[in-house]
């Protein structure tokens with residue numbers, strides 16, 4: 001039973017959020033939304049425990065497609081960072097603000113960058129590309145994330161300052177255009193740097209929230225030093241260049257871990 005503790009815990013966390021928001025906001029949507037995401041994530045973790053090879057991809061598609069197609073395109077909620085700024089400026093604690101608070105700001109204190117491994121609709125597409133593990137060394141381009149972060153904030157602030165009418169409609173179109181741009185840039189970078197996750201490492205503005213919060217993550221991969229034979233396999237299969245054999249929070253690229261479990265699967269000594 002102990003091995004099923006993680007999916008049960010994940011489901012319980014999401015159900016707690018679902019019920020709390022449903023009752024406090026008096027809106028059944030929150031119960032459906034967070035229950036669906038919790039069940040999808042718990043299912044993925046369960047499949048992983050059962051050694052199903054594509055467990056992570058199943059949950060990534062279930063959640064990513066739901067958010068992109070249902071929430072983004074059908075319900076016209078801008079769930080990108082611009083949507084977060086928009087709702088923040090309007091003072092409405094709804095949709096994108098709640099999504100950011102749960103998945104990208106406070107949630108990472110518990111499940112780190114789990115969002116990036118199991119739910120993000122940008123990475124959902126990038127993970128289909130051929131460079132699952134980086135074929136070239138990491139570049140010092142992480143500063144770009146701060147530029148895209150600032151640009152998204154300035155863009156939304158400018159709309160408010162200029163008193164632009166019908167911002168709701170504009171936010172919907174910015175969601176479409178923003179996503180198309182993310183996909184184009186992400187795919188070009190993946191091929192240029194031979195690394196599917198190059199966009200995540202250098203460009204994604206959300207990592208400005210994700211990285212510092214996931215530093216304190218409760219759920220993280222740890223290495224049993226007694227079993228480890230320093231073969232280096234775990235580092236070679238890691239899509240995010242994490243030195244997972246170092247148990248300290250300051251380990252190399254520690255705030256990049258997306259909990260994909262590739263390292264644990266490849267460790268010959270079951271040390272992770």
Ligand code: SF4
Pocket residue numbers: 115116117120121122123199200201204205206207
């Ligand atoms: S870093 Fe950004 S693009 Fe990459 S998975 Fe995380 S949220 Fe998605």
Ligand code: SF4
Pocket residue numbers: 221234237238239240241242244256257258259260261262263264
């Ligand atoms: S391979 Fe391991 S260390 Fe690297 S991102 Fe996946 S879970 Fe994290």
Ligand code: SF4
Pocket residue numbers: 223227228229230231232233234235245266267268269270271272
């Ligand atoms: S793959 Fe396992 S044994 Fe090899 S270095 Fe990593 S943790 Fe140690």
